[in-house]
Amino acid sequence: MEDLGLAAWPPEPIRTERLVLREPESRDRAAFIEMLASPEVHTYLGGPRPRDELEREMPEVPERWPGSFVVELDGSMIGQILLRRAMGRCRPAAVGKADLGYLFLPRAWGFGYAAEACAAALGWIGRVLPGESVVLTTQTANAGSMRLAAKLGFTEVERFEAWGAEQWLGKWSPITPST
Numbered sequence: 710m711e712d713l714g715l716a717a718w719p720p721e722p723i724r725t726e727r728l729v730l731r732e733p734e735s736r737d738r739a740a741f742i743e744m745l746a747s748p749e750v751h752t753y754l755g756g757p758r759p760r761d762e763l764e765r766e767m768p769e770v771p772e773r774w775p776g777s778f779v780v781e782l783d784g785s786m787i788g789q790i791l792l793r794r795a796m797g798r799c800r801p802a803a804v805g806k807a808d809l810g811y812l813f814l815p816r817a818w819g820f821g822y823a824a825e826a827c828a829a830a831l832g833w834i835g836r837v838l839p840g841e842s843v844v845l846t847t848q849t850a851n852a853g854s855m856r857l858a859a860k861l862g863f864t865e866v867e868r869f870e871a872w873g874a875e876q877w878l879g880k881w882s883p884i885t886p887s888t
Contacts, residue, residue: 740786788813835883
């Protein structure tokens with residue numbers, strides 16, 4: 710994966726009704742470690758990373774690259790939105806497209822924050838890269854992620870077997886006004 714080639718990074722923080730999407734800061738380090746070490750967060754992502762390894766290897770300001778947004782609620786990080794260019798070892802239908810990923814701390818699940826944050830990120834990419842299609846891949850067993858993909862307007866492109874489980878690849882295209 711590589712960045713989206715965005716000239717103006719980081720963007721101004723993106724504000725929704727309840728959330729702020731912003732560039733990672735040093736104050737987010739502990740939340741990143743908690744998220745990456747969480748067995749719940751990584752149920753469908755190959756398992757958590759060891760906390761002691763994360764403590765040693767996590768830079769002071771984590772995940773600071775174009776397309777990485779911290780999702781903040783009331784001044785604290787609750788998740789991360791990732792937008793990267795799908796390249797290399799991915800499905801042919803995804804190559805070259807923007808790829809949406811997201812991780813949220815378990816305490817933030819069930820409140821609609823992921824939908825709100827992902828919709829804001831999709832709106833942002835629609836403004837920055839008009840006409841850009843976005844892909845999302847998830848395990849079909851991840852019911853929450855499948856519901857979120859449908860809610861955001863992703864449509865199925867294909868299902869395939871990888872990492873010992875059925876995967877789902879969906880595509881989102883921005884609505885462009887007709888002329």
